[in-house]
Amino acid sequence: MAEDLLIVKNLKKYYPITGGVFGKEVGVVKAVDDVSFTVKRGETFGLVGESGCGKSTTGRSLLRLIEPTSGEVVFDGTDIIGLQGEALRKMRRNMQIVFQDPFASLNPRHNIEKILEEPLRVHGIGSPAERKERVRELLEVVGLSSYHATRYPHQFSGGQRQRIGIARALMLNPKLIVADEPVSALDVSIQSQVLNLMQDLQRDLGLTYLFIAHDLSVVRHISDRVGVMYLGRLVELSRSEELYRQPLHPYTRALLSAVPSPDPDAVRERIILQGDVPSPSNPPTGCTFHTRCPHVTDECRQVRPDFRDVGGGHFVACHLYNA
Numbered sequence: 090m091a092e093d094l095l096i097v098k099n100l101k102k103y104y105p106i107t108g109g110v111f112g113k114e115v116g117v118v119k120a121v122d123d124v125s126f127t128v129k130r131g132e133t134f135g136l137v138g139e140s141g142c143g144k145s146t147t148g149r150s151l152l153r154l155i156e157p158t159s160g161e162v163v164f165d166g167t168d169i170i171g172l173q174g175e176a177l178r179k180m181r182r183n184m185q186i187v188f189q190d191p192f193a194s195l196n197p198r199h200n201i202e203k204i205l206e207e208p209l210r211v212h213g214i215g216s217p218a219e220r221k222e223r224v225r226e227l228l229e230v231v232g233l234s235s236y237h238a239t240r241y242p243h244q245f246s247g248g249q250r251q252r253i254g255i256a257r258a259l260m261l262n263p264k265l266i267v268a269d270e271p272v273s274a275l276d277v278s279i280q281s282q283v284l285n286l287m288q289d290l291q292r293d294l295g296l297t298y299l300f301i302a303h304d305l306s307v308v309r310h311i312s313d314r315v316g317v318m319y320l321g322r323l324v325e326l327s328r329s330e331e332l333y334r335q336p337l338h339p340y341t342r343a344l345l346s347a348v349p350s351p352d353p354d355a356v357r358e359r360i361i362l363q364g365d366v367p368s369p370s371n372p373p374t375g376c377t378f379h380t381r382c383p384h385v386t387d388e389c390r391q392v393r394p395d396f397r398d399v400g401g402g403h404f405v406a407c408h409l410y411n412a
């Protein structure tokens with residue numbers, strides 16, 4: 090069995106920008122622009138970056154909820170980009186998503202039983218009695234009770250709704266869960282409960298997570314490895330402890346300088362990013378971060394840095410680390 094459950098290679102998603110009376114294509118938004126990474130079986134890969142950097146588009150493209158413009162996505166040994174019809178449907182059972190806003194993703198007119206049963210019905214799995222049983226089982230697994238099955242989404246708190254979102258994702262026994270900002274809408278006190286639940290489920294069910302967040306402190310403890318995105322590209326990728334101990338890319342360092350350190354004696358440089366994130370429809374030449382980088386040189390303005398392994402699987406796209 091291959092170690093990598095998911096291999097993403099040169100993934101791109103460009104959205105056309107149309108204009109004029111004839112709706113001609115006048116440009117493109119490079120939401121995801123040549124992203125490559127792998128996720129090992131059983132690991133949690135955190136994908137972080139500011140709003141609009143392309144995290145969600147990456148997560149959805151690799152589930153084929155959005156059609157990527159180009160690239161390769163190999164899941165469990167199968168390139169899923171070319172899959173259609175029944176083959177795609179079968180593959181999708183193994184890859185599920187948990188959304189940020191559990192309320193928006195749950196049909197308010199359906200009770201929990203109907204919501205949770207739906208994936209099983211769609212895939213023609215089990216008899217009505219077996220499906221009912223599975224719903225009750227999953228409610229217990231996510232820390233709710235079987236009597237919750239007859240209630241409606243509005244009767245639950247935010248944290249409970251996210252537990253329901255997680256139960257729905259688990260109904261088909263997936264191998265991979267893309268968790269797209271699963272705790273961002275929750276109170277801080279509830280966030281850690283949901284994160285702990287996700288970690289317990291990962292251990293008990295052997296799940297693999299792609300965990301998307303804008304907040305580096307949220308992914309820190311849950312992730313084995315972390316990829317940092319900026320303007321549609323990965324700028325740094327490394328094991329989680331290493332990224333927090335020794336961030337290399339000036340963008341990662343700036344993001345981390347805004348996160349309070351658990352060590353009160355740690356002296357962190359304060360980096361204030363200049364200006365706003367440029368538009369992904371007109372990204373800067375060379376290194377796309379150069380317009381905001383405190384270390385910018387002429388080379389950065391002209392030459393796009395390679396995404397290089399600087400040792401032990403720590404990748405960075407920055408001219409500061411050229412050999």
Ligand SMILES: Nc1ncnc2c1ncn2[C@@H]1O[C@H](COP(=O)(O)OP(=O)(O)OP(=O)(O)O)[C@@H](O)[C@H]1O
Nearest residue numbers: 104118120139140141142143144145146147303369
């Ligand atoms: N359907 C679309 N049409 C055009 N542009 C889009 C579309 N969806 C996303 N974009 C643009 O693509 C870029 C990446 O968006 P994406 O939602 O993936 O970012 P994100 O990092 O997940 O941000 P957020 O956390 O705010 O969702 C943004 O500039 C966004 O405006």
